[in-house]
Amino acid sequence: MILYDNRLISREEAHIDVEDRAYQFGDGVYEMIRVYHGRSFYMDEHLARLERSAREIRLELPYPIAELKQLLHELIRRNQLEEGNIYIQVSRGTAPRYHGFPDQARPLTIAYVQHAKRPLAELNHGIRAITTDDIRWLRCDIKSLNLLGAVLAKQTAIDHGAKEAILIRDGVVTEGSSTNIFIIKDGTLYTHPTNHLILNGITRQVVLKLADECEIPFSETAFSKEELDQADEVFLSSTTMEICPIVEIDNKPVNQGVPGPITKQLQEAFVNEIKRTTLS
Numbered sequence: 019m020i021l022y023d024n025r026l027i028s029r030e031e032a033h034i035d036v037e038d039r040a041y042q043f044g045d046g047v048y049e050m051i052r053v054y055h056g057r058s059f060y061m062d063e064h065l066a067r068l069e070r071s072a073r074e075i076r077l078e079l080p081y082p083i084a085e086l087k088q089l090l091h092e093l094i095r096r097n098q099l100e101e102g103n104i105y106i107q108v109s110r111g112t113a114p115r116y117h118g119f120p121d122q123a124r125p126l127t128i129a130y131v132q133h134a135k136r137p138l139a140e141l142n143h144g145i146r147a148i149t150t151d152d153i154r155w156l157r158c159d160i161k162s163l164n165l166l167g168a169v170l171a172k173q174t175a176i177d178h179g180a181k182e183a184i185l186i187r188d189g190v191v192t193e194g195s196s197t198n199i200f201i202i203k204d205g206t207l208y209t210h211p212t213n214h215l216i217l218n219g220i221t222r223q224v225v226l227k228l229a230d231e232c233e234i235p236f237s238e239t240a241f242s243k244e245e246l247d248q249a250d251e252v253f254l255s256s257t258t259m260e261i262c263p264i265v266e267i268d269n270k271p272v273n274q275g276v277p278g279p280i281t282k283q284l285q286e287a288f289v290n291e292i293k294r295t296t297l298s
């Protein structure tokens with residue numbers, strides 16, 4: 019079953035028009051929410067961000083967030099989703115192709131689930147990354163359907179045998195193509211501050227909360243490519259990758275190519291956070 023507007027229907031029944039604005043303009047917003055033990059992880063925060071993204075592109079959600087939340091819980095239940103993801107997108111709707119906003123279109127919400135296990139091999143051993151120019155637009159704080167900059171960066175990483183592309187704008191590390199990036203130097207955690215150049219990841223916010231609880235000093239301060247190269251530890255965060263060590267960047271090992279101690283401490287705290295929020 020998938021969510022289509024405000025109904026749960028079979029995927030085969032769903033109809034997307036060729037003039038849906040998500041399809042033609044990437045005109046819409048989206049979210050990805052993780053599910054553990056049949057329960058959603060930080061759903062309220064994701065839905066609040068969806069509302070914010072919609073507001074920022076002047077898209078009025080077709081029905082209240084509280085109703086969407088109920089429908090998503092029903093979607094989890096009907097699909098017997100124990101471990102996986104919920105993808106949600108809201109398009110500005112269908113109208114004759116014209117760049118300006120349509121007068122009449124009803125925004126279309128769709129959501130579906132993916133059954134997916136935690137990426138344990140990557141979490142335990144870390145991943146390889148490359149650096150590449152951040153060519154994206156200047157509103158990266160909006161989780162918009164326009165993902166071509168991210169798609170091209172990710173494919174560059176894949177072409178180099180890496181899992182993630184770390185984006186550099188004006189010599190500064192902004193974030194990953196679909197993740198936030200953290201470094202540890204002399205015991206302090208650094209990540210780019212929230213502004214129009216990054217998406218304020220929900221996992222990023224959880225990482226900072228856990229760092230606080232673990233009494234790991236942190237600073238939301240941008241760092242340069244050189245500081246990235248000289249970091250003691252590097253990791254990324256995202257809904258699907260959680261807190262994942264980066265053990266090689268541009269073919270050079272980080273922390274001798276193994277996950278570092280502070281990264282591992284935060285990973286452990288993250289697993290406890292999953293248990294606390296989804297097993298209670």
Ligand code: PLP
Nearest residue numbers: 196197198217219220221256257
């Ligand atoms: N940054 C970008 C550009 C992303 O696309 C994502 C997730 O898709 C993130 C960061 C991580 O955000 P979250 O932790 O909410 O998944």
